[in-house]
Amino acid sequence: MMKTLLTLGLAAAVALPGFAQKLKVNAKSKPAKSVGCLPKQGFPTGNLDSSQAACSDFYQFAAGGWLKANPMPSTESRWGTFNMLDKMNERRLEEILDRLTRIKNLKAPGSIEQQLMDLYLSFSDSVGRNQQGIEPIGEHLATLGRFNNTQELAGMLAWLRSKGYGMLFSMYVTADARMSEVNRVHLGQGGLSLPDRDYYLKQDSASKAIRMAYEDHIAQIFALCGMTSEAKDMASRVLSLETKIAGISMSRTEMRDPDKTYNKMSWSGFVAQHPGFAFEQFRMQLGVPAFDSCIVGQPAFFTSLDGLLMDKQLLPDWRAWLHWHFLRQVAGLLSSKHEAEMFRFNSTVMSGIKQMKPLKERSVRFVNGTLGEPLGQLFVKQYFSPRAKADVARMVEELRGVFRQRIEALSWMSPETKEKAKAKLQAFTYKIGYPDQWRDFSKAVIKRGQLVASLESVAAVNLQYNLSKIGKPVDKKEWGMTPQTVNAYYSPNKNEIVFPAGILQPPFYSENAHPAMNYGGIGAVIGHEFSHGFDDKGSKYDGNGNLSNWWTAEDRKRFEERTGKIVAQFNKFKPIDTLSINGSMTQGENIADLAGLTLAFYAMENQLKKCDPPLLQADGFTAEQRFFLSWAGIWVNHISPSELRKRLITDPHSPGKYRILGPLANMPEFRKAFGCAPGSEMLAKEEDLVVIW
Ligand SMILES: [Zn+2]
DSSP states (O other), rough: OOOOOOOOOOOOOOOOOTTHHHHHHTTOOOOOOOTTOOOOOOOOOGGGOOTTTTTTTOOOOHHHHHHHHHHHOOTTEEEEHHHHHHHHHHHHHHHHHHHHHHHHSSOTTTTTTHHHHHHHHHHHHHHHHHHTGGGGHHHHHHHHHOOOGGGHHHHHHHHHHHHOOOOOOOEEEEETTTTEEEEEEEEOOOOSSSSSTTHHOOHHHHHHHHHHHHHHHHHHHHTTTOOOTTHHHHHHHHHHHHHHHTSSSSHHHHHTTTTTTEEEEHHHHHHHHHSSSSSSHHHHHHHHOEEEEEESHHHHHHHHHHHHHGGGGGHHHHHHHHHHHHHHGGGGSSHHHHHHHIIIIIIIIOOOOSOOOHHHHHHHHHHHHHHHHHHHHHHHHSSOOOOHHHHHHHHHHHHHHHHHHHHHHHHSSSSSHHHHHHHHHHOOOOEEEEEEESOTTTOOOTTTTTTHHHHHHHHHHHHHHHHHHTBBBBBBTTTTOTTTOOOOOTTTTEEEEEEEEEGGGGTOTTTSSOOOOOOOOIIHHHHHHHHHSTTTGGGOOOOSSOOOSSSSSHHHHHHHHHHHHHHHHHHHHOOOOOOOTTTTTHHHHHHHHHHHHHHHHHHHHHHHHSSSSGGOOBEEEEEEEEHHHHHHHHHOOEEEEHHHHHHHHOOOSHHHHHHHHHHHHHOHHHHHHHHTTOOOOTTGGGGGOOOOO
16 A cells, blocks of 8 residues: 555654754744744754855755754664654654553553553563564474475465565555555565665675675574574575566566556456466465455566476575565564664665664664554644644645646646646645544554564454455545654545644744745645646546546647656766666656645745735845755755665655755746856756746
């Protein structure tokens, strides 16, 4: 389900030196003149580097001071203001969990308070976990040890999947992209451990070094789980088989095209076409009710997979692969040695993080990742303001109004397509804060001291929840993110934009901030999510959330001429010597940033007309200038080289620096705000300027 969400790309969470804190400090000021207008307030000018010219390197100008004053902590791989917000949210979650552990007469088993507390205490009990060692997975390993034939793989995978260990391919229920009211079973490619097929296939020295480190890591985990003598042989088999699987996988860029990943077929036909894997047995054993048709994301992957499964010589490789895919998902929950080895590879080698987070922080993150929605239920009771919700709802409608006017004024689109675009825009729905109805986790059995079994129980509840959707209409009230998440998303199938409570805070939004700061923050985020409905991918869905073409051929061509320029602009950015931004993979996000900022800018201009001019000046910056400084303040960050490499390969979002430089290079509004001379360094040439929406 999550794969259909187009996000803002944040999610990571301290007392904020810099932008956010400054906004808070100024919370107590004179009453507002009118809605959205606020008295002049201080701007964190210490974040700037005024030795730089705004028009030659706005990134350094807007954030040079901040970057110097806020070095990256050794426990992080990326560090910016929204990581700080994320961290602050985490501290609040920690307070909530700590409070639960102090309650004497805790509620009955199955209550969310009992579940959260026992899960939290189980993870933080490092002494108990060390004593248990690999005992919690003893039975699992005995069962896997009996695997001797790829024909048995379906049974093994169904058994593992029922406990939450997914591998080889995904099978889940979500909306049919061409019948958005109907839930249908979807199948997607899988089988890899490294973050992308490129890690297996690229031949540069950095990629080769990562593969060597990966093979060593697999062997270490096998040895720690009692398979010392076979460890090296098994590790080399895993890497060899995964490299074959990488070779038959579809690339991320290719998967951006929703027409390519929509392949509806009858279940019986799919089963018959793939004799290498007992799909029907897998379905029955997993308890999936019978269904007629399914949607296959990557048919060629499944066809080639059949060949790998039927190759008898590969049996020992499959055996090693099966053990590894189980262990990599569970090892982090075992002893300190297991956890340390998982950290060494996944965080240090892959992301450049030097030091493990303290046990307490890891425990909070684990609970948040496992029972996020129940935890969010407690979070919003304490940290959500209905006033903020009303204010953000007002901004959503303002931006919708600006978008409508801009569609009407477009010079490249025919009146016919404009009507369709406006109808889609009008049909957008939105959610702010937290769900109206919460999911029920009461059947999950969480027992203190039984970390692995508790997690498997939550996974079983999640699986049943998903499977129960078969045959039911799509639930429009469901949320794709927990309320405490610092992020936002657009769902093409629901044609809705969603803003969890977690993001309605500084530096994105404050009830007391200057409007320019809020429009350059949450305003641009709202615009970004709206624009996803009109990016390379979202524009293929109509207002009812169906994958169906509403464009004339000429309009589509003119649209793609413009998006093609965005692709070309971003392809030229080279954050690492050997690696450029993938302009095609990131185009949806880059389009959404450019369009979103433009919409928010004009919504702000409308708002400012209602304010007294003296309110708008502060610290020598105009409202328009502060709008862009606010946007920059959100995306400035430190990032480790290996994290940057990973994101350039896997993340549909451009790195923070280029989310500032990329869109501003195209915006006449930015040039005007800072009085940039033609030909200024970071700006696109007049003839290359792109305006899409
Ligand atoms: Zn996005």
